[in-house]
Amino acid sequence: MRHFLQSTLCALLIVIIAASPARAQQISIIRDSEIERDIKLYATPIWRAAGLDPEAVRVHLVNDDSVNAFVAAGQRIFVFTGMLKVADDPLQVIGVLAHETGHITGGHLARFQDGLKGASTISILSLVLGAAAMAAGAPAAGAAILGSGGDFATRSFLTYSRTQESAADQAGLQFLTASGQSASGLISFFEYLGDQEALMTNNKDPYVRSHPLTQDRISRLRQDAEKSPYWDKPASPEDVERLKRIKAKLIGFLDHPTRVFQIYPMDDTSRYARYARAVAYHRQALTQQSLAELDSLLAESPHDPYFLELKGQILFESGKTEEAIEPYREAVKAAPYEPLIRVALAQALLAKEDAGRADEAIANLVAANNMEEDNGFAWHQLALAYNLKDDQAMAALAAAERFTIAGRAPEAAKQAKIAVDKLKAQSPEWFRAQDLYMVARNAVEDTYRRRGKEPPTDTDDDDTSDGDSPSDKAGG
Structure with missing residues (x-):
């Protein structure tokens, strides 16, 4: 899974979901090309x-x-791995996505969307979940979380009204019918969660807290859903296959290996069981066993990009960098529009700091950034690749992109200024560096003004950095 890249949230994220400090350090955004695609x-x-x-x-x-699942910042849908792991029918996942889409089209929470559009994914998650904590009965901790979110804090960010919930229900039903799908999964999912309404507030699932459920509401929703000509239509075999692979992959990566082997014992030779066990073996550093499971899958599906991607990851993380490159290349060939796979290939190419591989890495990273421009890790790798070619102008530009995404304005301004000075004037890259410099410089000046200080005339003299300064080389 390339890369279950975990962006761990700050220590302020306490009581985000269940008011449990022990879980705060576990909250993270993860990336996986296959699951996101599915x-x-x-x-x-x-x-x-x-x-x-x-x-x-x-x-x-x-x-x-x-x-849990929710929408925020316009058209962003946040899906919790727990929801995917408990779903036993893809129609449940599809139903939830339809309901959340109803919140998007209904303009719910619209007052907050404009303010969040420029925020990073982590900032959005912090703000929304902080508000959820407040709605769940932990106002002090929620306020602390939201305090890190600046001007967008609100006590009602994720507390939908019953009117909005009903509107999202009806919109979701409409979208499911228009797309020729059954709403039975949404009903069964709501019935599963509706049983939790009898629980105490602190034990309720967050979806129940933020999306109030009642048996009357579920009954009305069922009556409307059963009128659809597609009520009895099952999920397609392809959708069933996708959910089984999603669950196997998530369980393999996120559950304790002992539990993985309980769910997928050795006598289970299904594709999903082998997939999960390949991951679990890898997590235990049992590379030979892991590759044996994965190679059996590749023997059946030699061009499956996600099996190839996982093989590349297993080899790379096991220290077999050279062997990892070819599976990654094959994965890119099989799925050329998956940016995360291209980034993984580039990382393997750059691991030995061989300048002869820099061009291939750059080509993949540029393609990945064109498809997904806010991946800070990809920009960091691109800066490293340009450094290998001794192209300090482009390295600085890539570093400026990376620091801009991370919200590190002083470093972004510094690297953008280097790029402006070194790039060919009036070139597209030069104009981009100018834009990055102005945005970062304005952010630095705003920070000084909020502190009651006079902004410096040179960003090299500022003291607004969080202490994580870049190295002398761009992208360090």
Whole structure:
């Protein structure tokens, strides 16, 4: 799974979901090309029925066992791994996505969307979950979380009204019918969660807290859903296959290996069991056993990009960098529009700091950044690649992009200024560096003014950095 890249949230994220400090350090955004693709495949017919551009909707995976999902910052849907792991029918996942799409098209929380559009994914997650903590009955801790979010703090950020919930229900039903799908999964999912309404507040699932459920509401929703000509239509075999692979991959990576082997014992020779065990063996540093499971899958599906990607990851993380490159290359050939796989290939190419491989790495990273421009890790790797070619101008530009995404304005301004000075004047890259410099410089000046200080005339003299300064080389 390339890369379950974990962006651990700050220590302020206490009581985000269940008011449990022990869990705060576990909250993270994870990236996985296969799972993100599958969720988009589930949701695309719904988004089209809703009149949304599927390319404009972003899906984010939250590494948390809570059964939860929400929308924020316009067209961003946050899906918790816990929801995917408990789902036993893809129609449940599809139904939830339809309901959340109803919140998007209904303009719910619209007062806050403009303010969040420029925020990073982590900032958005902090703000929304902080508000959820407040709505769940932990106002002090929620306020602390939201305090890190600046001007967008609000006590009602995730507390939908019953009117909005009903509107999202009806919109979701409409989108499911328009896309020729059954709403039975949404009903069964709500019935599962509705049973928790009798629990005490602190034990309720966060989806129940933020999306109030009642048996009357579920009954009305069922009556409307059963009128659809597609009520009895099951999920397609392809959608069933996707969910089984999603669950196997998540369980393999996120559950304790002992539990993985309990769920997928050795006598289970299904594709999903072998997939999960390949991951679990890798996590135990049992590379030979891991590759044996994976090679059996590749023997059946030699061009599956996600099996190839996982093989590259296993080899790379086991110290077999050279052997990892070819599976990654094959994965890119099989799925050329998966930016995370291209980034993984580039990372393997750059691992030995061989300048002869810099061009191939740059080509893949540029392609990845064109498809997904806010991946800070990809920009960091691009800066390293340009450094190998001794192209300090482009390295500085890539570093400026990386620091801009990370919200590190002083470093972004510094690297953008280097790029402006070194790049060819009036070139597209030069104009981009100018834009980055102005945005970062304005952010630095705003920080000084909030502190009651006079902004410096040179960003090299500022003291607004968080203490994590870049190295002498761009991208360090």
